Amino acid sequence: MFDILMYLFENYIHSEMEVVVDHEELTDELTRAGFHHQEINKALAWLERLADLQDSGKTPYLQTSPQAAYRVFTADEQARLDTSSQGFLMYLGQIGVLDFSTREMVMDRVMELDAKQFSLEDLKWVVLMVLFNVPGREDAYSQMEGLLFEEPEGFLH
Known part of the structure; x- marks a missing residue:
């Protein structure tokens, strides 16, 4: 899963390329890159949770x-x-x-x-x-x- 996160960060976010927002398209690309579906789903869920952490209503430790x-x-x-x-x-x-x-x-x-x-x-x-x-x-x-x-x-x- 960490390899997928690194791949996404280096190829999309860190390189300032346009981020693919379609999960199916992104999943297809990651599959073509050699990653397994189960690991892809875990990595995408990890990234979604990271985005959720910014919402202080969902994370008590961010309220103070x-x-x-x-x-x-x-x-x-x-x-x-x-x-x-x-x-x-x-x-x-x-x-x-x-x-x-x-x-x-x-x-x-x-x-x-x-x-x-x-x-x-x-x-x-x-x-x-x-x-x-x-x-x-x-x-x-x-x-x-x-x-x-x-x-x-x-x-x-």
């Missing part, structure tokens, strides 16, 4: 946005996100890329993925997809895009 909130990861979240991914989410909050609402949107989307393994790179893409879909977060999206594509300089110790 505390200025300073400490995030405690549940056991399931800790099983999905390793310590480097958890630390990266905290870092994104500290530098202002994610706020309370967008962080919870990211966690919601991460936990709905059916990936057996989930890496820090995968998390970065999910953050980018979420920020792309949140109006008014263009600066955070640009900052996250820089974090995703930047190459480290010098030696890493």
